[in-house]
Amino acid sequence: MPELLIELFSEEIPAGMQAKAAENLRQMVTNALVEAGLTYEGAQAHGGARRLVLSVEGLDAKAADVNEERKGPRVDAPQPAIEGFLKSTGLSLGQLKVQDDKKGQFYLAVIRRPGRTATEIIAEVVPDTIRKFPWPKSMRWGSGSLRWVRPLHSIVCTFDGEVVHFEIEGIRSGNVTRGHRFMGSQHIEVRRFEDYAQKLHHAFVIVDASARIETIRTEARNLAFAQGLELIEDEGLLKETAGLVEWPVVLMGSFDESFLTVPPEVIATSIKNHQKCFALRHAATGKLANRYLLVSNLVAKDGGRTIIAGNNKVIAARLSDAKFFWDQDRKVKLxxxxxxxxxxxxxxxxxxxxxxxxxxxxxxxxxxxxxxxxxxxxxxxxxxxxxxxxxxxxxxxxxxxxxxxxxxxxxxxxxxxxxxxxxxxxxxxxxxxxxxxxxxxxxxxxxxxxxxxxxxxxxxxKPTGSKDPYALRRSALGVIRIILDKNLRLPLTFCGDDLIAFFADRLKVHLKEQGKRHDLIDAVFALGNQNDLLMVTKRVEALSKFLETDDGKNLLAGVKRASNILKIEEKKDGRSYDGDVNISQLIKGEEKALHTAITQAVGQVRRALREEDFEAAMTAIAKLRVPVDAFFEGVTVNDKDATFRENRLRLLNHIRAATAEVADFSRIEG
The missing domain is CATH 1.10.3210.10 (Hypothetical protein af1432)
Structure with a gap:
């Protein structure tokens, strides 16, 4: 099937913007194509130092035809109304359909709109995407109004190997691109992504950013290994250097050993920040070496000696500054x-x-x-x-x-x-x-x-929406990780309720990433005074295990049933049923057994909670499962006798209160 190829060629794009820009290009173009009625099989986007590239494979050659139905006037409507409808649709009376509805018969126009060709759609979508492109920072140049991250020089746009013609701010689309700035051809005709990538590779441009990264990684490791050294891995620096070059060439430089008296992190940071270079260490000792790796953007005729010498000179000056700071700072006590x-x-x-x-x-x-x-x-x-x-x-x-x-x-x-x-x-x-x-x-x-x-x-x-300028979410997550990873008992008694709620939200995120249910966290926090994050987590873990058992699932269903009945009756009666149960009015065996079970379970649960044995608390509460089931099978809560009814509603409230010792079951889903 046909393929769409787009290349937007400009002056150097900042390395940190390339990946996001490539993804934006993919999303904006493919979304617009789909909205226009085209479908496709796949799309790949690439960002580089001077170009954004998009290939959309298996793209329809034409959008599907569309039938639009428009309801017209009634058949017995005045003639001017019918003629106005015919004029608006471009159809004759004989082309209209007649349909029935509750008010009688009416005219229906079925208007067939042929789908547009992909070429027509692309010629609109690409210029619109370029004009609306969301660069974090952009510029205008010359006398035009177009904004781009850096001056835009050319646009390749082909569909099924043929140029899709359009013009934007004097830049005409075509099928000609350029190779490496210094080593490659400046006139390369392309048709599809396969030949585009091959021809650019011959012109010393690696289009795929991930391929450039792996080239740098492999060359760096091999060059270091040959000298008995190891590369100090830095994924961020790898991505950045891959965005600075089109044809990466890794070279090794060096600096005076006297600089090794400075902490190794200072040296590594200095050469990284100032020269985008990688630090090396001795494979045998693990100590920092007085060597480094740089990534050049060309194959130098002298093997890179001039490039290395220039970098050595700059790095020596930067390390001299770092050594000065190190020496001067140590003269003053902390x-x-x-x-x-x-x-x-x-x-x-x-x-x-x-x-x-x-x-x-x-x-x-x-x-x-x-x-x-x-x-x-x-x-x-x-x-x-x-x-x-x-x-x-x-x-x-x-x-x-x-x-x-x-x-x-x-x-x-x-x-x-x-x-x-x-x-x-x-x-x-x-x-x-x-x-x-x-x-x-x-x-x-x-x-x-x-x-x-x-x-x-x-x-x-406080953080609002996606805005968190003081990284408060990160601080809260840091507190949570330290407490949980080290099993620290640290009640957050000095935090207000609002901040505790914020911790609860962050804890939910943290535990959810570990596969824990957010509703269980809500059920525990709903108990109130839950400012010990370690204990909250242990409660959640015990509750999660309990609800995975048959006893847990069935008890949850029984508690929800009791709660629902209570809500309905309390709302109807305009009162609550939170008083004591009158034992003398328990006339059925099932309600007597349930009352006894609740009394025993509550005592056992409270003892277990005092000892912070949450699994024992769950075991105790699980004993309610059988008597609760038996109660609902053998006892009518809404008895005709008002005295019995009230006493049984109080018993239901005791079920709810008993389970509330371990969690608010009403907040648990399922």
Whole structure:
């Protein structure tokens, strides 16, 4: 079947925008084609340094014909009305159908609209997509009104191998593209994606971004291995370098060994940020090597010696700056750096960084007591945790905050556990990040995140919709991960109900990703005063296991039945039935047995909950399953005798109350 090929060729597209732009192109074009009545088999999009490419395979050559039905006037309507309808449809009276409805007979016009060709549709869709393209940043050039990320030079648009003709801002569509800026042909005629990709490859352009990434990865690993070194993997840098080049060539450079006195993370960050280069380590020792890998965009005639020399020179200058920061920062004690935080505003309504550090220190000490960490170490780590923010090194490389604090702390003889806590107190930064290993680190990390959450909640700066400028969702998830991963008992008594509800939502997201049901979390939080996230999770896990059993499923059905009857009768009577059951009025064996079972179960459940044995609590509540089933089979709740009816409704309320000891069953689905 026919194929649509599109290439939008421009000046260099920022690497970070390419993948999203390729996906936007795919979605916008294919959605518009489908809306216009065309179907297709598959589509692939690619982003590169100078081009966005889309191939739509198996595209219909023509949209299907459409029959449109339009209801007209009644058959006995005035003649002018009938003539006006005929004029609007372009049909004659003989071409109309007559149909019956409740009010009599009326005319029906069936208008056949032939489907448009794919070429016609494409010639409209592609220019419209280009004009509406959602670049994060765009520009205008020359005297035209078109906006693109960088000046747009040419457009390839072919369908079934033939050019689809259109023009936008003086740029005519065609079938000619260009190869590599320096090594490839600047006039390449193409028809379909297969020959397009092949011809560009011969012209030193790898169209597929994933292929460029794997080329860099393979060449980098092989080049490092040949020198007894290992590549320090960095997926983000791999993607970025693949977006900077069309024909990747990996080269190895070096720097003076004297720079290895600087922490390895500083060197790796410096060469990555400034030159987009990869750090290397010795395979035998794991220590950083004074070598690095760069990705060139051409095959140099001198084997890359000039390129390497230029990069060596720039990297030497950058590492000299880094070494200067390292040497100068160590001349000042962390305690002195920390005092400078008083002059830095954390938030206009939440005070300075110094004031925030004081709050974190106090909170870290309280948390340390609760989770069994060394209180004084937690205080010291919290007091020094933000000190590196005012150092020269972190000013140059903000992503090293915390890590540099650890290095400076160790250099100044600070306890290693405290130093590690300084490094780890930002953890976990994301879902794949690790959590602090030591209890001291956990205490400070929790204090840091909880202070952030409490602070922004106090000034009503909460996340809304997709907006979360202060990463509060991430902070809450970090708290949850630390507590659950380390089985920490930390009741969030210092958090308000609104913030507890926010934690409940985040916990639902976290547990849902692990396969837990969100309704069970709701059922536990509905009990109230659930500020111990570890206990909430254990309750949810026990409840989940219970509801997987036959006893659990059947008891849930019985409790829901009891609750529904109660709701109906309470609404009808305008009162609740939460009083005590009159034992003397229990005349049937089934209701006597149920009352006895509820009394025994409640006692057992409460004992189990006091001991935080949630599985035992579920086992106890499961004993209600048989007497509840028997009650509904053998007893009429709405007895003619009002006294018996009221007593039995109170018994139903006792069923609901008994199960509410472990969860709000009304919130459980099923």
């Amino acid at each position: 305690e002195v750096w920390a005092k400078k935080l008083d002059a830095i505003t954390f938030h206009a309504r939440l005070g300075s960084q110094g004031e925030r550090v004081m709050r974190i220190e106090t909170l870290a000490a309280e948390i340390a007591k609760t989770i069994g960490a060394d209180v004084e170490k937690a205080r010291l780590a919290a007091r020094l945790a933000k000190a590196d923010l005012v150092t020269g090194m972190v000013g140059e490389f903000p992503e090293l905050q915390g890590l540099m604090g650890r290095y400076y702390a160790l250099d100044q003889g600070v306890d290693p556990e405290v130093a590690d806590a300084i490094r780890d107190h930002y953890k976990p930064v994301g879902p794949t990040d690790t959590i602090p290993v030591s209890a001291v680190g956990q205490a400070v990390a929790l204090a840091d995140k909880l202070d952030t959450l409490n602070g922004f909640w106090s000034i009503d700066e």
